[in-house]
Amino acid sequence: MERAELALFFREGLFLPDMKARTKEEALEELVDLFVREHLVRNRGIVLEMLHKREALGSTGIGKGVAIPHGRTLAAPDIVIAFGRSRQGIEYDAMDGKPVHLFFLVLAPPQDQSNKYLPVLGKLVEMLSEDENCQKLMQVESFQEFIDVVVGEK
Amino acid sequence: MLRNQLEMLVALQDLDCMLREVEDVKALGFEVPGKVDLEKAREELARQISPPLLSTYERLRARYKRAIVPVKDNKCLGCFMRLPTSLGARGRKDEEVITCEGCGRILYWLD
Numbered sequence: 001m002e003r004a005e006l007a008l009f010f011r012e013g014l015f016l017p018d019m020k021a022r023t024k025e026e027a028l029e030e031l032v033d034l035f036v037r038e039h040l041v042r043n044r045g046i047v048l049e050m051l052h053k054r055e056a057l058g059s060t061g062i063g064k065g066v067a068i069p070h071g072r073t074l075a076a077p078d079i080v081i082a083f084g085r086s087r088q089g090i091e092y093d094a095m096d097g098k099p100v101h102l103f104f105l106v107l108a109p110p111q112d113q114s115n116k117y118l119p120v121l122g123k124l125v126e127m128l129s130e131d132e133n134c135q136k137l138m139q140v141e142s143f144q145e146f147i148d149v150v151v152g153e154k
Numbered sequence: 155m156l157r158n159q160l161e162m163l164v165a166l167q168d169l170d171c172m173l174r175e176v177e178d179v180k181a182l183g184f185e186v187p188g189k190v191d192l193e194k195a196r197e198e199l200a201r202q203i204s205p206p207l208l209s210t211y212e213r214l215r216a217r218y219k220r221a222i223v224p225v226k227d228n229k230c231l232g233c234f235m236r237l238p239t240s241l242g243a244r245g246r247k248d249e250e251v252i253t254c255e256g257c258g259r260i261l262y263w264l265d
C-alpha cells in the first residue's frame with residue numbers, strides 16, 4: 001500500500017489535534033466519540049469494550065509517543081482511522097513506558113472485502129517508525145497539513 | 155451433550171480467530187504478551203472437546219477460516235448451499251455431528 005492510499009482512510013471529522021484526555025481510558029473514549037459524532041459508530045460501548053480487550057492482550061502504545069489502538073467490530077461499516085494528538089502526552093502503558101502524543105485509532109468491520117485492514121496497520125507502523133514524520137505530525141495545524149504529512153509530500 | 159460440545163467448538167473457533175488476528179498484528183510489529191493466555195485458554199477448551207470432533211475441526215480449519223457454521227433457513231452459512239429438510243430434523247436431535255454435503259463444514263442449527 002502506498003502512503004497516498006493510506007491517506008484515503010482519514011476524515012476531517014476524525015481529526016482531533018488537541019485532545020483533552022488525561023488517561024488511557026479517557027483517550028480511547030475521546031477518540032471513539034469522534035466516530036459516534038460522525039455517525040460511523042452507533043454502539044459506543046461495544047467498540048470501547050473491544051478496544052479494552054485488545055489493550056489487555058498488549059498495549060498498542062508502540063513506543064516513541066505513538067499509539068495505534070485497533071480492532072475489528074461489527075459496529076464499523078468500513079475501515080476508518082481517527083487521528084488524535086495530545087500536546088502534554090498521556091500515560092498509556094506504552095511499550096517504552098513513555099507518554100503518548102500521537103494516536104491513530106483504526107476500526108474495521110469483521111470481514112473487510114478489500115482486505116485492507118492489515119496493510120493499513122502495517123503502513124501506519126512504517127510511517128510512524130520514522131522520527132521525522134512524528135515530529136511533523138506534532139506540528140500540523142490543519143487537516144490538510146496532516147494529510148500532506150501522511151501522503152509524504154514535501 | 156452434543157449441543158454442549160458444539161457450543162464449545164464454536165467458542166474454540168472464536169479463540170482461534172482471535173489468535174490469528176494476534177499473529178497478524180504481531181507480524182506488523184505490535185507486541186502482544188497476552189497471547190500466551192489466549193493459547194492457554196485454547197488448550198484448556200480443546201481438552202474438553204471429544205478427540206474425533208476436534209480432529210474433524212482441525213482438518214477443516216486447514217481449509218476454511220470457519221470450520222463450524224450455523225444453518226439458517228436450511229442453508230449452510232459457510233457455502234450457502236440449500237440443505238435437505240431431513241438433515242435439519244436430524245441435526246436438531248443433537249445425536250450426531252452433521253457436516254455440510256456441499257463444503258464439509260460442521261453444522262449447527264440456530265433454531
Ligand SMILES: [Zn+2]
Pocket residue numbers: 230231232233234235254255256257258259
Ligand atoms: Zn456448506
